Amino acid sequence: xxxxxxxxxxxxxxxxxxxxxxxxxxxxxxxxxxxxxxxxxxxxxxxxxxxxxxxxxxxxxxxxxxxxxxxxxxxxxxxxxxxxxxxxxxxxxxxxxxxxxxxxxxxxxxxxxxxxxxxxxxxxxxxxxxxxxxxxxxxxxxxxxxxxxxxxxxxxxxxxxxxxxxxxxxxxxxxxxxxxxxxxxxxxxxxxxxxxxxxxxxxxxxxxxxxxxxxxxxxxxxxxxxxxxxxxxxxxxxxxxxxxxxxxxxxxxxxxxxxxxxxx
Numbered sequence: 001x002x003x004x005x006x007x008x009x010x011x012x013x014x015x016x017x018x019x020x021x022x023x024x025x026x027x028x029x030x031x032x033x034x035x036x037x038x039x040x041x042x043x044x045x046x047x048x049x050x051x052x053x054x055x056x057x058x059x060x061x062x063x064x065x066x067x068x069x070x071x072x073x074x075x076x077x078x079x080x081x082x083x084x085x086x087x088x089x090x091x092x093x094x095x096x097x098x099x100x101x102x103x104x105x106x107x108x109x110x111x112x113x114x115x116x117x118x119x120x121x122x123x124x125x126x127x128x129x130x131x132x133x134x135x136x137x138x139x140x141x142x143x144x145x146x147x148x149x150x151x152x153x154x155x156x157x158x159x160x161x162x163x164x165x166x167x168x169x170x171x172x173x174x175x176x177x178x179x180x181x182x183x184x185x186x187x188x189x190x191x192x193x194x195x196x197x198x199x200x201x202x203x204x205x206x207x208x209x210x211x212x213x214x215x216x217x218x219x220x221x222x223x224x225x226x227x228x229x230x231x232x233x234x235x236x237x238x239x240x241x242x243x244x245x246x247x248x249x250x251x252x253x254x255x256x257x258x259x260x261x262x263x264x
Contacts, residue, residue: 003246004035005234006256007227008181009096009130009161009209012039012060013049016213017224025212026057028228035059035253036264037227040096040130043070044078047085054090061262062088063130065095071106071114079117086125092260094122095130096161102135112139119147128158128259131178137169148176156259162211167197174205179259181207184217184225187236195240203241207259208234208252 007029012022029037039062041050047064054062064085066074085091097118099111106114122129129147133140148157159179163170170180180201185191198206208230210217216225217232238248257264 003249004033004253005208005230005249006036006038006253006262007034007210007212007230008038008159008207008256008260009040009183010037010212010227011042011214012037012053012212012227013046014213016226020226022053022056025226025228026059028226030059032228032231033249034228034230036061036256036262038063038092038256038260041065042067042096043073044081047081051085051088051091054088061090061092061260063093063095064088064091065093065097065118065130066114067096068098068100068111068115068132069103069105071111073106074110074114074117079121082118083121083125086121086127091127092262093128093130093158094118094125095158096132097129098132099136099140100132100134108136108139111136112143115140116143119143122158123147123150123152126153126155128156128261130158131160132162133160133165133169137165141169141172144173144176144178148178151177155261159207159259161209162215164191164194170197170201174201179205179207179255181209182233182237183209183211184215184220184229184233186233187218189218195236198237199240203243203251204255206237206252207256208237
């Protein structure tokens with residue numbers, strides 16, 4: 001496999017500095033050898049937008065899911081709508097879904113209910129999941145254990161996106177078959193503990209992402225993050241893992257291909 005990067009988690013439908021469009025963002029990626037991008041849905045109001053972006057660019061794939069922040073808005077009708085969007089050939093995962101007890105924009109019980117509903121939908125669709133986790137690791141892990149137990153078909157269970165949690169949670173997710181994805185947080189001066197933790201993780205289970213337009217990596221702090229900036233996280237990961245950059249790029253891209261069953 002040739003050496004290139006994949007931004008496994010970005011939001012191409014969001015607003016960017018200077019009004020930069022999805023076309024400009026994708027062009028910048030290709031100029032920086034970020035060959036593919038996965039744009040992520042966060043609620044039913046952007047299902048159509050992420051799908052249209054994915055359809056517009058050969059390099060872009062997408063996901064369909066409802067973020068825990070929006071769990072309070074979920075109805076049976078929205079879940080039914082979600083199932084129809086998951087049938088699209090460029091939809092590669094259910095997400096982002098999960099639990100967020102830090103902000104608690106939605107009630108915890110409602111978050112758990114809708115996370116469980118979407119995990120069940122993912123099993124029915126035979127697609128991996130993109131997991132958002134913040135301050136709800138114990139409750140989330142219980143659900144992921146049940147989900148992984150019921151998974152059939154030999155495909156990846158999914159990825160813990162933008163990982164910055166505990167080693168206990170990460171190890172448990174790795175044991176379940178999940179991938180761990182690292183964002184610009186991995187480059188921050190304040191996250192040396194995270195870098196030391198990740199050093200002990202298996203390289204064949206690591207991905208890189210931006211979560212653009214959020215979490216711009218060092219040295220791009222102070223700007224809105226763009227998908228092309230994933231190279232900075234990849235450079236830091238190569239340094240931490242003691243690998244040549246081209247090898248790191250090749251390995252993480254192969255991991256992304258396996259995680260999301262990308263037709264590349």
